[in-house]
Amino acid sequence: MSALAVQNLCKSFGGLRVTTNVNLAVEPGERRLIIGPNGAGKTTLFNLITGEIAPDSGAVLLFDRDITRTATRKRAHLGMARTYQIITLFPRDTILHNAMLALLGLSPLRWNAWLTLASQHDVLKRARESLKRVGLDHMADRALAETSYGEKRRVEIAMALAQEPRVLLLDEPFAGLSIDERRDVRELLKAIPRDVTVVMIEHDMDTALDLADRITLLHFGEVVVEGTRAEVVADPRTREVYLGE
Amino acid sequence: MNLRLVAVAFAVVALVALPYIIIEPYYVNIASQILLYAVFALGLNILVGYGGLVSLGHAGLSGVTAYAVAYLLAAGYGHTVAIAAGLAAGLIVTAGFAALALRASGISFIMITLALGEIIWGLAYRWISITNGDNGITVNARPAPFGLPLTSAVSFYNATLIVFLFAIAGCAVFVNSPFGAALAGTRDQPRRMNALGFHVWMIRFWAFMLSGLLSAISGVLFVYYNQFISPQALALTASAEGLLMVISGGAATLLGPVVGAALVVIVKNVVSAYISRWNFMLGAIFVAIVVLMPEGLVPGTVRLVRAAWRSAHRHKSARTAAAPVAEPKP
Numbered sequence: 001m002s003a004l005a006v007q008n009l010c011k012s013f014g015g016l017r018v019t020t021n022v023n024l025a026v027e028p029g030e031r032r033l034i035i036g037p038n039g040a041g042k043t044t045l046f047n048l049i050t051g052e053i054a055p056d057s058g059a060v061l062l063f064d065r066d067i068t069r070t071a072t073r074k075r076a077h078l079g080m081a082r083t084y085q086i087i088t089l090f091p092r093d094t095i096l097h098n099a100m101l102a103l104l105g106l107s108p109l110r111w112n113a114w115l116t117l118a119s120q121h122d123v124l125k126r127a128r129e130s131l132k133r134v135g136l137d138h139m140a141d142r143a144l145a146e147t148s149y150g151e152k153r154r155v156e157i158a159m160a161l162a163q164e165p166r167v168l169l170l171d172e173p174f175a176g177l178s179i180d181e182r183r184d185v186r187e188l189l190k191a192i193p194r195d196v197t198v199v200m201i202e203h204d205m206d207t208a209l210d211l212a213d214r215i216t217l218l219h220f221g222e223v224v225v226e227g228t229r230a231e232v233v234a235d236p237r238t239r240e241v242y243l244g245e
Numbered sequence: 246m247n248l249r250l251v252a253v254a255f256a257v258v259a260l261v262a263l264p265y266i267i268i269e270p271y272y273v274n275i276a277s278q279i280l281l282y283a284v285f286a287l288g289l290n291i292l293v294g295y296g297g298l299v300s301l302g303h304a305g306l307s308g309v310t311a312y313a314v315a316y317l318l319a320a321g322y323g324h325t326v327a328i329a330a331g332l333a334a335g336l337i338v339t340a341g342f343a344a345l346a347l348r349a350s351g352i353s354f355i356m357i358t359l360a361l362g363e364i365i366w367g368l369a370y371r372w373i374s375i376t377n378g379d380n381g382i383t384v385n386a387r388p389a390p391f392g393l394p395l396t397s398a399v400s401f402y403n404a405t406l407i408v409f410l411f412a413i414a415g416c417a418v419f420v421n422s423p424f425g426a427a428l429a430g431t432r433d434q435p436r437r438m439n440a441l442g443f444h445v446w447m448i449r450f451w452a453f454m455l456s457g458l459l460s461a462i463s464g465v466l467f468v469y470y471n472q473f474i475s476p477q478a479l480a481l482t483a484s485a486e487g488l489l490m491v492i493s494g495g496a497a498t499l500l501g502p503v504v505g506a507a508l509v510v511i512v513k514n515v516v517s518a519y520i521s522r523w524n525f526m527l528g529a530i531f532v533a534i535v536v537l538m539p540e541g542l543v544p545g546t547v548r549l550v551r552a553a554w555r556s557a558h559r560h561k562s563a564r565t566a567a568a569p570v571a572e573p574k575p
Binding site (some may be wrong): 052073 | 418419421422424425427433434436438440441444445451455
């Protein structure tokens with residue numbers, strides 16, 4: 001059984017084929033790295049997997065359950081969480097409030113219009129715990145707008161982890177980070193327990209290479225190479241895609 | 246927190262004492278008007294401020310309720326039946342508005358609500374057999390809840406004040422609730438909210454319904470206050486005035502719509518007695534607010550007071566900058 005399977009997935013925007021017959025089978029607990037140059041269709045593939053874009057054909061399976069027609073919000077309830085390449089947070093609120101929203105998303109409490117959110121101690125406690133995992137608990141009450149880019153990246157990851165997903169999709173978690181911040185985020189991702197399956201997009205191969213069990217190389221919407229870290233690095237087609245020989 | 250409780254208690258006492266201070270029935274009536282428009286603006290603010298969905302059709306919602314109440318009273322029904330049926334009519338029309346308008350967001354949402362509001366206005370104007378057209382419907386008597394007649398200016402003010410206090414307390418509870426947080430989330434990041442597991446459409450729908458309920462309640466107050474309803478109350482200008490109240494006072498704040506309602510009603514009634522071009526005055530004030538305090542009067546004043554406080558206590562400024570006090574969420 002695969003944690004996440006993509007079968008013959010196709011998507012075109014007008015005449016532009018952005019995803020062509022993509023097949024993926026990610027095992028439970030696996031760390032899968034999806035690499036490819038700009039415009040390879042990596043983020044589109046993520047949007048198809050989370051349902052933010054509907055595929056033209058093909059199927060998406062989460063633990064053997066066909067979710068191709070399942071609404072994005074329901075996929076979250078089935079154990080799928082994602083982060084965004086372009087930071088998509090709630091800038092008016094505190095870091096803690098951002099984490100609380102992630103927890104509320106999966107809680108029936110989200111429909112409650114008469115209790116005070118700030119006095120929901122269980123949610124507060126879990127939100128602080130999720131921030132502790134990314135080392136931001138000391139600044140939980142700071143407004144998000146007053147945090148650095150690297151801290152925002154970590155809030156993104158904290159929110160995804162707070163939902164205790166079975167499959168975690170990370171869209172370029174290292175994008176725009178300094179060398180020090182990259183090291184911190186890499187340690188943080190390494191610490192994610194193996195009962196979470198992680199699929200990660202990365203533009204820059206070197207940054208995330210040591211995190212991956214298997215690597216899929218996308219180019220013009222197609223899977224070019226797939227295999228273990230060593231296989232993909234050694235494959236001449238990888239060199240071709242990246243160096244354009 | 247305690248300071249806030251004291252301020253709230255003080256405000257309530259001031260509002261209760263108000264008619265006995267100003268005495269003159271004309272001004273007591275203006276205070277009633279402010280409160281009933283404040284209820285309307287509070288409802289609109291749920292959608293505009295917290296939901297990020299600007300509606301230009303809300304006068305249609307209070308108007309339907311007002312017409313339903315007036316029609317049923319004229320048909321010989323009692324006040325209880327008329328009010329209950331009026332609120333129900335308002336909510337049914339709100340559900341229709343929401344179902345149609347929530348297919349879109351942004352500019353399209355505004356245009357759909359505008360069109361729907363105009364349809365209600367058109368019905369009020371032309372469906373003469375029900376609405377009496379341009380002549381409107383007269384309401385002969387105000388109700389007497391618990392045997393207390395609301396005929397005098399002060400008694401009507403008191404009844405309106407009670408409704409207003411319930412409305413603003415309800416809004417305070419709502420915006421601080423998990424659902425209120427979810428609504429604000431759909432305003433700021435609808436895509437992320439969807440990915441987090443929230444049903445964005447449904448959240449907006451129920452927010453629209455709450456907004457419509459407050460509009461309908463203000464419609465009941467309106468028709469009893471004026472003891473008359475005509476298509477004018479449903480016109481686009483009435484919806485736009487509501488929006489003006491929310492934006493000038495401060496959208497997504499609890500007190501903003503109340504201050505905005507006071508501003509618009511006072512300019513409309515009091516200033517118009519001295520300046521015949523009162524519309525110009527209202528426009529000029531609005532432009533001044535947009536230039537000087539684009540966030541609205543209430544948050545703008547808070548900002549100015551804070552800045553003044555900081556400059557008066559320079560030695561404390563380093564500390565406040567290091568640990569900024571979280572903006573009190575009204």
